[in-house]
Amino acid sequence: QQPVQSPQAVILREGEDAVINCSSSKALYSVHWYRQKHGEAPVFLMILLKGGEQKGHDKISASFNEKKQQSSLYLTASQLSYSGTYFCGIPLSPSNTGKLIFGQGTTLQVKP
Amino acid sequence: NAGVTQTPKFRVLKTGQSMTLLCAQDMNHEYMYWYRQDPGMGLRLIHYSVGEGTTAKGEVPDGYNVSRLKKQNFLLGLESAAPSQTSVYFCASSYSVGAPDTQYFGPGTRLTVL
Numbered sequence: 689q690q691p692v693q694s695p696q697a698v699i700l701r702e703g704e705d706a707v708i709n710c711s712s713s714k715a716l717y718s719v720h721w722y723r724q725k726h727g728e729a730p731v732f733l734m735i736l737l738k739g740g741e742q743k744g745h746d747k748i749s750a751s752f753n754e755k756k757q758q759s760s761l762y763l764t765a766s767q768l769s770y771s772g773t774y775f776c777g778i779p780l781s782p783s784n785t786g787k788l789i790f791g792q793g794t795t796l797q798v799k800p
Numbered sequence: 801n802a803g804v805t806q807t808p809k810f811r812v813l814k815t816g817q818s819m820t821l822l823c824a825q826d827m828n829h830e831y832m833y834w835y836r837q838d839p840g841m842g843l844r845l846i847h848y849s850v851g852e853g854t855t856a857k858g859e860v861p862d863g864y865n866v867s868r869l870k871k872q873n874f875l876l877g878l879e880s881a882a883p884s885q886t887s888v889y890f891c892a893s894s895y896s897v898g899a900p901d902t903q904y905f906g907p908g909t910r911l912t913v914l
Contacts, residue, residue: 690842720903729890729905730843775842786831786850786894786901789859790843 689714691778693791700766700798708761708794710776719752719759720777720788723770730775733761766798801826804906806891812912813881821876821909823891831894832874833858833903834866836887843890849874881913 691712698706710719718737722730736752736759747764763770773795777788807822823832834846845858847866855866863885865877874893878885888910892903 722903729907730903731905732902735902777843786833786896786903787845787848787856787858788903789845792840792842 689780690789691776691791693774693776693794695794696792697795698797700796702768702798702800703765704798706763706766706796708763708774708776708796710759710761710778710791712757712778714757714778716752716754716757716759717779717781719750721750721759721761722775722777722790723772724775724793725772733774763796766796768798768800771796771798803827804891804893804904806889806906806909808909809907810910812914813878814914815882817881818877818879819881819911820878821889821891821911823874823876823893823906824872825874825893825904826872827893827895827904828871829893829895829904830871831896831901831903832868833892833894834864834874834876835890835892836860836885837890837908838887846876846889883913885911886913887911 694709721733724730750761752759773793775790775793777790804825833848835843844860849855849868852871867875888908890908891906894901894903
């Protein structure tokens with residue numbers, strides 16, 4: 689039931705782009721994205737709802753493909769501050785959207 | 801606002817000892833959660849609460865108990881600690897009931913069981 693994230697890790701140079709994918713074997717009702725810096729708590733980035741809606745947060749955007757049961761996080765012109773581990777979370781049911789199951793995380797390292 | 805706070809920040813236990821982790825939030829949130837985080841495993845939901853006086857099991861509830869006697873507090877108890885419970889524990893809260901909403905996380909408690 690846990691969503692699968694890919695890749696597991698990625699190393700970038702400042703200014704490069706990256707894509708992180710989150711796939712589910714179950715129907716998706718919404719997808720939540722969080723970022724966690726080393727030694728800190730996860731911090732909310734965005735929520736995507738059914739309908740293929742695309743959202744943005746600074747130069748980070750995401751898409752939600754309900755048919756493919758997949759969400760992708762796009763990091764454009766990456767900055768050093770983007771380094772961290774990114775998690776997607778999906779609700780187990782539409783009636784209990786507070787109960788999230790998180791993926792295993794994708795570690796992103798941005799180098800100067 | 802302090803947001804979500806957790807007590808203690810670090811703790812070392814011996815196998816078989818008990819302890820309680822305290823989570824407090826000052827945002828008047830209905831939902832509260834306890835997660836554990838282990839390397840390569842992401843965040844796994846232990847228990848959660850949809851309101852004062854309610855609790856429910858998450859993905860990995862065995863060996864843990866919880867209570868939500870007051871809306872702002874959510875306690876996680878370990879009755880007889882085991883080395884497999886060595887982990888970082890995060891508490892989180894969210895406002896909305898029944899609709900996707902942001903979860904706000906506390907700073908975490910690092911627990912080591914020897």
